[in-house]
Amino acid sequence: xxxxxxxxxxxxxxxxxxxxxxxxxxxxxxxxxxxxxxxxxxxxxxxxxxxxxxxxxxxxxxxxxxxxxxxxxxxxxxxxxxxxxxxxxxxxxxxxxxxxxxxxxxxxxxxxxxxxxxxxxxxxxxxxxxxxxxxxxxxxxxxxxxxxxxxxxxxxxxxxxxxxxxxxxxxxxxxxxxxxxxxxxxxxxxxxxxxxxxxxxxxxxxxxxxxxxxxxxxxxxxxxxxxxxxxxxxxxxxxxxxxxxxxxxxxxxxxxxxxxxxxxxxxxxxxxxxxxxxxxxxxxxxxxxxxxxxxxxxxxxxxxxxxxxxxxxxxxxxxx
Amino acid sequence: xxxxxxxxxxxxxxxxxxxxxxxxxxxxxxxxxxxxxxxxxxxxxxxxxxxxxxxxxxxxxxxxxxxxxxxxxxxxxxxxxxxxxxxxxxxxxxxxxxxxxxxxxxxxxxxxxxxxxxxxxxxxxxxxxxxxxxxxxxxxxxxxxxxxxxxxxxxxxxxxxxxxxxxxxxxxxxxxxxxxxxxxxxxxxxxxxxxxxxxxxxxxxxxxxxxxxxxxxxxxxxxxxxxxxxxxxxxxxxxxxxxxxxxxxxxxxxxxxxxxxxxxxxxxxxxxxxxxxxxxxxxxxxxxxxxxxxxxxxxxxxxxxxxxxxxxxxxxxxxx
Amino acid sequence: xxxxxxxxxxxxxxxxxxxxxxxxxxxxxxxxxxxxxxxxxxxxxxxxxxxxxxxxxxxxxxxxxxxxxxxxxxxxxxxxxxxxxxxxxxxxxxxxxxxxxxxxxxxxxxxxxxxxxxxxxxxxxxxxxxxxxxxxxxxxxxxxxxxxxxxxxxxxxxxxxxxxxxxxxxxxxxxxxxxxxxxxxxxxxxxxxxxxxxxxxxxxxxxxxxxxxxxxxxxxxxxxxxxxxxxxxxxxxxxxxxxxxxxxxxxxxxxxxxxxxxxxxxxxxxxxxxxxxxxxxxxxxxxxxxxxxxxxxxxxxxxxxxxxxxxxxxxxxxxx
Numbered sequence: 006x007x008x009x010x011x012x013x014x015x016x017x018x019x020x021x022x023x024x025x026x027x028x029x030x031x032x033x034x035x036x037x038x039x040x041x042x043x044x045x046x047x048x049x050x051x052x053x054x055x056x057x058x059x060x061x062x063x064x065x066x067x068x069x070x071x072x073x074x075x076x077x078x079x080x081x082x083x084x085x086x087x088x089x090x091x092x093x094x095x096x097x098x099x100x101x102x103x104x105x106x107x108x109x110x111x112x113x114x115x116x117x118x119x120x121x122x123x124x125x126x127x128x129x130x131x132x133x134x135x136x137x138x139x140x141x142x143x144x145x146x147x148x149x150x151x152x153x154x155x156x157x158x159x160x161x162x163x164x165x166x167x168x169x170x171x172x173x174x175x176x177x178x179x180x181x182x183x184x185x186x187x188x189x190x191x192x193x194x195x196x197x198x199x200x201x202x203x204x205x206x207x208x209x210x211x212x213x214x215x216x217x218x219x220x221x222x223x224x225x226x227x228x229x230x231x232x233x234x235x236x237x238x239x240x241x242x243x244x245x246x247x248x249x250x251x252x253x254x255x256x257x258x259x260x261x262x263x264x265x266x267x268x269x270x271x272x273x274x275x276x277x278x279x280x281x282x283x284x285x286x287x288x289x290x291x292x293x294x295x296x297x298x299x300x301x302x303x304x305x306x307x308x309x310x311x312x313x314x315x316x317x318x319x320x321x322x323x324x325x
Numbered sequence: 326x327x328x329x330x331x332x333x334x335x336x337x338x339x340x341x342x343x344x345x346x347x348x349x350x351x352x353x354x355x356x357x358x359x360x361x362x363x364x365x366x367x368x369x370x371x372x373x374x375x376x377x378x379x380x381x382x383x384x385x386x387x388x389x390x391x392x393x394x395x396x397x398x399x400x401x402x403x404x405x406x407x408x409x410x411x412x413x414x415x416x417x418x419x420x421x422x423x424x425x426x427x428x429x430x431x432x433x434x435x436x437x438x439x440x441x442x443x444x445x446x447x448x449x450x451x452x453x454x455x456x457x458x459x460x461x462x463x464x465x466x467x468x469x470x471x472x473x474x475x476x477x478x479x480x481x482x483x484x485x486x487x488x489x490x491x492x493x494x495x496x497x498x499x500x501x502x503x504x505x506x507x508x509x510x511x512x513x514x515x516x517x518x519x520x521x522x523x524x525x526x527x528x529x530x531x532x533x534x535x536x537x538x539x540x541x542x543x544x545x546x547x548x549x550x551x552x553x554x555x556x557x558x559x560x561x562x563x564x565x566x567x568x569x570x571x572x573x574x575x576x577x578x579x580x581x582x583x584x585x586x587x588x589x590x591x592x593x594x595x596x597x598x599x600x601x602x603x604x605x606x607x608x609x610x611x612x613x614x615x616x617x618x619x620x621x622x623x624x625x626x627x628x629x630x631x632x633x634x635x636x637x638x639x640x641x642x643x644x645x
Numbered sequence: 646x647x648x649x650x651x652x653x654x655x656x657x658x659x660x661x662x663x664x665x666x667x668x669x670x671x672x673x674x675x676x677x678x679x680x681x682x683x684x685x686x687x688x689x690x691x692x693x694x695x696x697x698x699x700x701x702x703x704x705x706x707x708x709x710x711x712x713x714x715x716x717x718x719x720x721x722x723x724x725x726x727x728x729x730x731x732x733x734x735x736x737x738x739x740x741x742x743x744x745x746x747x748x749x750x751x752x753x754x755x756x757x758x759x760x761x762x763x764x765x766x767x768x769x770x771x772x773x774x775x776x777x778x779x780x781x782x783x784x785x786x787x788x789x790x791x792x793x794x795x796x797x798x799x800x801x802x803x804x805x806x807x808x809x810x811x812x813x814x815x816x817x818x819x820x821x822x823x824x825x826x827x828x829x830x831x832x833x834x835x836x837x838x839x840x841x842x843x844x845x846x847x848x849x850x851x852x853x854x855x856x857x858x859x860x861x862x863x864x865x866x867x868x869x870x871x872x873x874x875x876x877x878x879x880x881x882x883x884x885x886x887x888x889x890x891x892x893x894x895x896x897x898x899x900x901x902x903x904x905x906x907x908x909x910x911x912x913x914x915x916x917x918x919x920x921x922x923x924x925x926x927x928x929x930x931x932x933x934x935x936x937x938x939x940x941x942x943x944x945x946x947x948x949x950x951x952x953x954x955x956x957x958x959x960x961x962x963x964x965x
Contacts (some may be wrong), residue, residue: 058849263406606737
C-alpha cells in the first residue's frame, strides 16, 4: 500500500489486515511506540476538523513521527501555489506522508501517481473518508465479532456524506447488509452509488438493525439551505428517544460527529449506554496508527521485495 | 487536584505546595524532564495570547508531554460543535489535560464535573487567571521570601482584569495586604469582589508599597470605548517615571504584559532595574510545569490511594 | 555568529563554513540528530510561506530542538504588542532562536543588539533572504564544485526580490559572475544595489550562463498591478521551452518557488532534467540545519572563549 485514497480500492483482505493491526496496536501499544521515529508526517486540512485532525496527530506522535501542521491561510497557497506543488515541496523537504482533507472529489486520484510521499485521505468532498470507515468497522467488530449478516442502517444526509459512502463500501465488502434512510429532499438527486431498493422509511428499519449509524447534516455541502426545520428533521429522520427505545436489544448507535444535538440524534442519546460515539473516536486513533504503520512502518519498507500477499497484501494491489 | 479552575478554590497549603514545586523545578529541572513522556496535553486558546500560550507549550514540552494546539477557526467549532463536545472528543482520543483560555466566565465550573481530562484555566472572562497569579506569587516570593505583611498595590483596570482577581485571592490567602487604585470610570460599576475601603488614590500608595502591580487596560472587554486619552490615563493612573522615583527602596514593579507602553507604565520602566516583568514571564514556565506535574505527574497517579494530605494535599480538596 | 540577519554581513569564509557544515550534515545526518535536544526554537512568519516555514521546522526537529509556531492572528499582537516585546517575551520563556519572516526592511537590524536570543532572517521585505541564498549556493556548489568564474543570470522581478539581493551578495563574495535580466517596468526605479552595466536582454544571456535563476513575480510587493499579461511576461522575460533548448550543455535552471507556471518558467521545465528546483528545496533543510548548528550547537557555546577565527569564524565578525 503506497497511498490510502479510498475504501473503494481496498479488498476485504486489506480491510481485515488494517483492522487486525489496529486491534494489535490497541492491545500492546508499547510495541509500536517510536516505530516511525525520525519520519515526518504533514497534516493538510483544507476544511475544518477536530476529531480527524487531532486523532491523526495523536496517532502520528504516538508512533514517534514528527509532525508538520500545514495551514492554507499562512502558506504559499496565498501566492497561488497549487496543492500538487505544495505536496511536491513537502516531499522535497523530507515529508514521508501527507494527510489531506479537501472539499474536492477526486483530488488524490488525480495526483497520487506523480507524488512520492504517501497520501492519506482524511475526507475528500462527498466521496470518501476511509479512516472514518475503518474506525467505524473496528467499533462494529469489537461489538459483534464479525460482519457477515449484520444489519446496518445509514441514516440522514446520505448524498452529501463521504462517511456514508466509505462505510457502504467497507461494510458490504466485509459481508454486512446496509440499509439507507433519510430525507428525500437531501437524497433524491444524488447518492447514485446507493443501489435501488436500499432506501427504507427509517421507522421500518429501527427495530431490525444491529447498528444505527446516524449522519451529520452536511450544511457546508448543500447547494441550497435545508427547508426542514430542526424539529421536523428530528421528528421524521432523527434518532429520537422514542425510536431508540424501539431498537433491538444489543443494537448500537453510531455517529461520526460532530453531532447536531436534538437534530440527528436526541442529545440524551449521545452519552447513552447504546451509543458508541466516543468509542468510535477512541478507535480513530488506533486505525490511523494502523494505516501509518502499513504505509511507513517496517513492513512498508520491505515492499521493494517481491510482493508477498500474505504478509503485505496491500502492496499487491495496483489500484491502491 | 483534578483540575485547576481558579485560585479561589485553593487554600494556602495548596498554593505553597505549587510554589515549592515550581522552585524545585527551577533548581533541578533535569529531574523533571520527560516526566510526562507519552502524555498528551491540548492547548485551546479562544482569545489571543503570546505569553500564556507559549509558556504553557514550553512547560508541556520540557516535561516531555506531546502537545496539540487547537485553533477554533480550523476546528469543528465551525460546524457548530460545543466546547463541551470538543473536550469530550479530546478526552476520547487520549488527551490528558486541556489548557483553556476563553472569554466566558464560569465556563470551566459548569463543565469540570463531566469531563475526565484535567482542565487548566489559562484565563476565563474577567474571572480568574490562576497560573498568572501563581507566577506573580513566585516572583514576589523570590524577592521577599514570604508574603505576610507585604503591601501590594494592584493598579488600573481592576474590574475587567482576571489577573487582579486571581492575585487578590492568592495574595490575601498567603497573608499579604492588597490595595487597589485605578480610574473610577472603569471600576465604578464592577469589581464587586474588592472589599470596601480597599480603594486608594494611586499617589497615596506609591511610597508605601512593596509591590506595584500594574494592569493592562482590557480594551477587548470594555462595553464602551475608554474616554480617557492615553496621556491622561498615564498621568493619573499610570506608573510614570516620577512615581517610580518615589517608590520605596527595594520595591518592585510588576505587570502581566503585554504592556501598553507609556500608558499603564512609562516605557523606560519596562526594562528598569525595579521591573520584574520579564522575570514574571520566566517564572510562568516553572509554575505551569508545577501545575502539570501535580495534575498529571507521578503524584497525580497515586491519588486513587487513600488521600494523604501531607504528600499530595491537592487531592484532598473536593472544591478543586 | 549570534544572529543571521543577512548575507551582506558575512564574508566568504563564513559562507564556506556554512556550506561545508550543510554538506557534512547531508552526508552523516545521524551525527547531528538530537544536537539541539532541549533547546527551543520559535518560528514567526508574518508573511505566508510553505517552503521556508516547513523546511525550518523540519531542520529544527531533525536536530532535536522543540518548536513553537507563532501566529500573529492568535497572538498578543492583537492587543498591540510590538515585535520587539514579542521577542523579549520568547526570550524570557526560554526560547533560544527566533526564525522571522516579515515584510519590513531593516526589522532585525534595528532589534538585534537588544535581543538575547538568536535571530534568523527567513525573509525581510525586499532586502534579504539569507537561507534561500545559502541553499542556492549549496545547490550550485553540488553541481559545479566551485563558484569562481561561474556565470549566473538572475532573471525577473529583481527589484522586489530579497532572493535576488541575497544571492547577488553571496555569489559575488564567492567569485561568481552575476548578470541580471527582467522587465524594465518592474526594475527601472529600484534594485539600486545592482551595479550599472549588469543588466542584459535575457536572450543575450541564455546561451552563456551556467545557472539561470528565475525569480517569482512578487505581486504582493508591487505598488501597482503589473500591466504585462502573463503570456507577454512569459514570452519576453520567462524561461520558455525554446530558451531552455538554447541553454549551454550542463547549465541548470533554478527558481526559489512557488513558481508561477507558464509565466516565469514553462510548466514543463519545473520537473525537467535541467531543473534543480526540488533539489533546492531539499538543500534548504540542510543549510537551515547548518545555520541552527552554528547559532545554537556545541560550537556556539564555545564562543565565550577567545575568538578563534579558524574554528568558529562567525563569532569574530561584529557585523553579524
